[in-house]
Amino acid sequence: MSAVHRVDDDLAAAALANLLNGNSRKRPVVVVTIPAGRTDPWIDVEEVAREAGSLADVYLMPTGPFTWDFSDRMAAGTQVYGGAGRVYPVGHEWASDLSKSPLRFAFNEDDGDRATQKLISDMLRMAAAAGLLQSVPTRELRKVDTTVKMVVAGRALVDVGNLFPAAIAEELAVDDVPIDRIVEAGLRIEGWYDADSNRVDIRQSLRRHGEALAAYAVGDVVLSKVAKVRNGKAELVLYPQTTTPPVVVTVLRADVTANPEDDLRTLMTVGEVIPARVTATGPNWALALHDVDDDEPIVSAPSLLPGGPPWLSEEPDHSEVDEPKAVTSLPMPPPAPTPVQVIEAPSPTQPPAAATPRPSPAMLDRSRPGPSQRPASASPAPHRPTESTRGLLLKVDGLTAEIAGLKREVVNLQTQVLAGSDEREQLRYLLDQAERRANKAENDLKSTRARLRKATSTGKSESPAGNGPRFADPEQEFRYLVLTQWATRTLPSEQRNRPLADFIIGPRFLESLERLQGIKPEKVADVAFEIVTGLAPQLPSREVHHLRAGPGGDDPVRVRDDGAIAWRASLQVNTPSARRIHYWVLPTGQIELARVATHDDFEI
Structure with missing residues (x-):
């Protein structure tokens, strides 16, 4: 357990600021503050210290005059006070990029629980980024071979023979990969158990990328994760960093879309999981996205x-996304307390409240000399108070009036406090609704970008069925589809240099297209456009080759009596009975579409 260093004077506050801004520290620093008016923080600083161990230093700072001295020494936006907490990573990048050191707020006990877990997660993640996990531990670790019991709240719980299960922290396993993408309940794991932190380290059991990606082959459609995206290129992660460096593949605009004017930032988002086709395997991996079809099977991502x-899943993460309810009303504030009715003692000599001095400790000091007094008469008249008694009565009346005014002021202040508390709850409610809407909008944006990426890569846009033109002649309809693909995928500036040449539709082509199931006519027209314009042989996914008389490599190439040579191209890859298109190339270079068929059908 890390010691909790208390900051409670100007010297300690200045020393903490100098430590954070200096170059001497090698570990992250956690700073937890105590809100004004409290003696303990909402954040569980002891739990943070237990989790920190030797990975971070922990400081506790009450909110006081020295808090502002600490704030004055810190860069704008990097301060922490008022009950919040913050982890400062090693280095100084956090001073200019506030996202590197997020502020965790806590206004009540529930906030404190959430902020505690977020600070622990921040601290562990920053410790791993600083390379502290690679250092040789000074304490003895025990090797364990056990089973994962459950996965919850970013932790996997495993039985190590103790009263309480040990934990596998996702921040200390693989960077930026959630724990449920690393382990699952029932998985047998090996690791090193640290009794001090009650954690199990599984990093040495993680698979190397060479072993994990060995099953990938050219033509496979696989999942990748967007790491960076710019206007003209993006970086996709095939496998994260484990005991070996990550496998990161750079794709250019031409690998994603046929339109050279597309900005890739409108087609993909950092962190998005997208399918891509493998065009070259390791060590020089290459990917392409422009020819991935919706109906193609996706090879499962490897496990860590x-x-x-699998470390990647195409299913969107809805763990923190709920459908937001329309904000039609806000919670009503609690009723204000009934004002205290003060019954003042009647007195003909009561002075007006405005003329009464406000109370002070001196006024309540019994040892303070009072007004001048004279001895009482031996036989005072019972109906006439002495001068001393009259003065005391006046003072009592004044204090009574002052107390009544103060009680009214207390009631007003209580009402204001309740109103402020309600306003804060309303703001928290609005913030929660805004976060939900933002999360849903972000998921909608990813989904829309995925549809846009598919539309731009294939040259098709989604439109409701039945809205397009209709033809009585099937041949005219297919020619229209081919013309549409050419006009969509070829820029107007390029259409003169890449015209859609005239082509022939063979006598068996339309009949085979109507009988063949499992592929849309639009897809066939798209590939036909690529064949007619000479684009198909340039695309690895089309697998253009001669059509032979049989499946053997020594079987003769089909040649017609008029000298036309038979060719074959892929409409689909890596699917059962993958569809193919057969066509003739005439001696004049003209294309004649012959048939569409399955992979094992070599007729023409």
Whole structure:
């Protein structure tokens, strides 16, 4: 457990600021503050210290005059006070990029629980980024071979023979990969158990990328994760960093879309999981996105641990996305307390409240000399108070009036406090709704970008069925589809240099297209456009080759009596009975579409 250093004077506050802004520290620093008016923080600083161990230094700072001295020494926006907490990573990048050191707020006990877990997650993630996990531990670790019991709240719980299960922290396993993409309940794992932190380190059991990606082959459609995206290029991660460096593949605009004017930032988002086709395997991996069809099967992503779940999934993460309800009303504030009715003692000599001095400790000091007094008469008249008694009565009346005014002021202040508390709850409610809407909008944006990426890569746009033109002649309809693909995928500036040449539709082509199931006519027209314009042989996914008399490589190439040579191109890849298109190339270079068929059908 890390010691909790208390900051409670100007010297300690200045020393903490100098530590954060200096160059001497090698570990992250966690700063937890105590809100004004409290003696303890909402954040569980002891739990943070237990989780920190030797990975970070922990400081506790009450909110006081020295807090402002600390703030004055810190860069704008990097301060922490008022009950919040913050982790400062190693280095100084956090001073200019506030996202590197997020502020965790806590206004009540529930906030404190959430902020505690977020600070622990920030601290562990920053410790891993600083390379502290690679250092040789000074304490003895025990090797364990056990089973994952459950996965919850960013932790995997495993049985190590103790009363309480040990934890596998996702921040200390693989950077930017959630724990449920690393392990799952029932998975057998090996690791090193640290009794001090009650954690199990599984990093040495993680698979190397060479082993994990060995099953990928050219033509496979696989999942990748967007790491960076610019106008003309993007970086996709095939496998994250484990015991070996990550496999990151750079794709250019031409690998994603046929339109050279497209900005890739409108087609993909950092962190998005997208399918891509492998065009070259390691060590020089290459990917393409422009020819991936919706109906193509996707090869499952490799697991990070033997027998574990795939590290990537195409399913969107809805764990923190709920459908937001329309904000039609806000919670009503609690009723204000009933004002205290003060019954003042009647007195003919009561002075007006405005003329009464405000109370002070001196006024309540009994040892303070009072007004001049005279001895009482031996036989005072019962109906006439002495001068001393009259003065005391006046003072009592004044204090009574002052107390009544103060009680009214207390009631007003209580009402204001309740109103402020309600306003804060309303703001928290609005913030929660805004975060939900933002999360949903972000998922909608990713989904829209995925549809846009597919539309631009294939040259098709989604439109409701039945809205397009209709033809009585099937041949005219197919020619229209081919013409549409040419006009969509070829820029007006390029159409003169890449015209859609005249082509022939063979006598069996339309009949085979109507009988063949599992592929849309638009897809066939798209590939036909590529064949007629000479684009198909340039695309690896089309697998253009001569059509032979049989499946053997020694079988003769089909040649017609008029000298036309038979060719074959792929409409689909890596699917059962993948569809193919057969066509003739005449001696004049003209294309004649012959048939569409399955992979094992070599007729023409």
